[in-house]
Amino acid sequence: MMLTLFLVVLSGFISLDRMLFQQTTVSRPLVVSTLVGLFAGNLETCILIGLVFELISLVELPVGTHVPVDESFGAYSLSLLAASSGISSLGGFLLASVITVGFMFVATATHTGARSLNRRVLDSSKNEEFFPSQRMVRFGLQAGFMRGVLVYNALYGLSYLLFVTLVPYVGLDMSASPYMMLTVLFLVPFLLRFLSTGESRLKYTLFAAGMVGGWLIL
Amino acid sequence: MAYSLNRIRVALRCMVYTATMNTENMQGTGFHWLVKNTARDLGVKLTPEKLSEQRDYFTTNPSMISFLLGVFFKELGKGADALYKRSYASAFAALGDSFFWHGLKPLAFLFAAIGSIHHPVLGIFAYFFVYNLFHLGFLLLGFDIGRDMGRDVITWFQRVRFRQWPAYVDFGTAFLCGFFIIGLMKHEDGSLPWFPLYALASLGVGFLCAKRIRILHGVALFFVLLMVAGLARGL
Numbered sequence: 001m002m003l004t005l006f007l008v009v010l011s012g013f014i015s016l017d018r019m020l021f022q023q024t025t026v027s028r029p030l031v032v033s034t035l036v037g038l039f040a041g042n043l044e045t046c047i048l049i050g051l052v053f054e055l056i057s058l059v060e061l062p063v064g065t066h067v068p069v070d071e072s073f074g075a076y077s078l079s080l081l082a083a084s085s086g087i088s089s090l091g092g093f094l095l096a097s098v099i100t101v102g103f104m105f106v107a108t109a110t111h112t113g114a115r116s117l118n119r120r121v122l123d124s125s126k127n128e129e130f131f132p133s134q135r136m137v138r139f140g141l142q143a144g145f146m147r148g149v150l151v152y153n154a155l156y157g158l159s160y161l162l163f164v165t166l167v168p169y170v171g172l173d174m175s176a177s178p179y180m181m182l183t184v185l186f187l188v189p190f191l192l193r194f195l196s197t198g199e200s201r202l203k204y205t206l207f208a209a210g211m212v213g214g215w216l217i218l
Numbered sequence: 219m220a221y222s223l224n225r226i227r228v229a230l231r232c233m234v235y236t237a238t239m240n241t242e243n244m245q246g247t248g249f250h251w252l253v254k255n256t257a258r259d260l261g262v263k264l265t266p267e268k269l270s271e272q273r274d275y276f277t278t279n280p281s282m283i284s285f286l287l288g289v290f291f292k293e294l295g296k297g298a299d300a301l302y303k304r305s306y307a308s309a310f311a312a313l314g315d316s317f318f319w320h321g322l323k324p325l326a327f328l329f330a331a332i333g334s335i336h337h338p339v340l341g342i343f344a345y346f347f348v349y350n351l352f353h354l355g356f357l358l359l360g361f362d363i364g365r366d367m368g369r370d371v372i373t374w375f376q377r378v379r380f381r382q383w384p385a386y387v388d389f390g391t392a393f394l395c396g397f398f399i400i401g402l403m404k405h406e407d408g409s410l411p412w413f414p415l416y417a418l419a420s421l422g423v424g425f426l427c428a429k430r431i432r433i434l435h436g437v438a439l440f441f442v443l444l445m446v447a448g449l450a451r452g453l
Contacts, residue, residue: 021280023233025349030330034338047334058324059433065241069434090448094441119240122247131273133251140237172448178410179444181402182420186440189424190433191324192395195388203392210396218401
């Protein structure tokens with residue numbers, strides 16, 4: 001009961017923080033997954049999930065009017081699936097990921113919808129004698145929070161139902177953990193490429209030096 | 219005491235002003251709310267026309283908003299608030315996006331990722347601390363700096379060489395990327411034989427794909443490769 005309440009409130013704050021351009025970092029996918037894993041279980045898998053979505057999130061930026069895919073929802077939902085259903089096999093991981101990514105686009109559409117809702121509220125307020133920005137900010141905060149509570153958890157529920165229905169038919173029973181690590185390793189070059197502006201040779205040299213340093217120290 | 223409370227209140231408002239983000243006036247409604255409340259706290263009287271102007275189209279990087287707010291109130295008395303609001307909004311958008319989103323977030327992530335490998339709570343704190351040291355720091359200090367310097371606030375950024383910060387941070391991030399990869403590889407539980415070879419192959423495929431395709435498409439492609447690898451291993 002307490003766990004459910006915590007997750008519901010967490011989902012609200014994740015959505016709100018995301019709509020506020022992630023000002024408190026609570027909606028960062030790695031933070032989301034770690035929190036879910038700490039309280040719901042299967043921590044190591046959740047952290048790996050967080051690493052995957054975090055790397056996507058770092059490269060897909062909210063520039064201008066562009067709304068990037070909701071990786072915070074992705075991390076939340078897939079981590080909850082891992083905690084509740086125990087994604088231990090490669091087949092399970094791939095199935096859960098495909099389902100989650102699909103619903104990620106639905107969650108993203110609701111973020112865009114929230115912006116449209118803000119616009120409608122703005123349009124309806126234009127003729128008021130005193131522009132009610134206080135009321136509109138309050139509405140935006142409430143809408144952001146409720147989006148998380150309702151949309152995130154509803155989509156997670158659908159993901160869970162789909163997953164438990166389909167997972168018995170999926171093979172690939174080998175351990176998922178090393179393959180999740182391989183996914184993270186595959187995504188790191190995207191981050192490096194994202195950074196590589198200007199002094200590319202120096203950056204790749206530093207990257208190699210980091211690998212050598214890690215090998216010697218860790 | 220009242221002055222320090224004012225600073226914190228301004229910073230808290232700066233954290234939530236984007237709640238009204240929309241495609242018509244972007245952050246305009248939020249900026250109107252910021253100006254109205256800050257004017258009330260400072261005891262500044264704004265004409266209805268001046269206040270109404272603030273709800274027009276407006277966008278900037280949210281981490282830099284408190285500087286802009288300070289500049290606005292400094293220049294308000296000189297009648298130059300609209301000009302400097304417009305100029306600094308785009309300048310701060312470029313500076314803020316470049317440092318906070320392009321540079322600092324990846325660095326904070328790597329501290330958190332390396333921390334998470336050893337202790338998950340450490341990872342969360344690392345992320346929160348590294349990012350918010352600058353983010354909350356700017357929100358707390360920016361209003362005073364903007365209000366003291368007004369139109370010349372750009373000299374403060376030149377004095378601290380803020381334009382070079384993303385490059386320095388990128389160098390640190392590149393180094394930590396390598397560090398993190400080795401940490402992750404050493405953490406593998408041994409369930410996949412020849413894991414280092416697969417790891418290098420994944421990195422190689424990643425480098426090939428990173429130049430050519432969008433990251434989401436890359437993930438989809440890699441999942442297909444994983445499925446094929448898994449099927450091949452199962453045969």
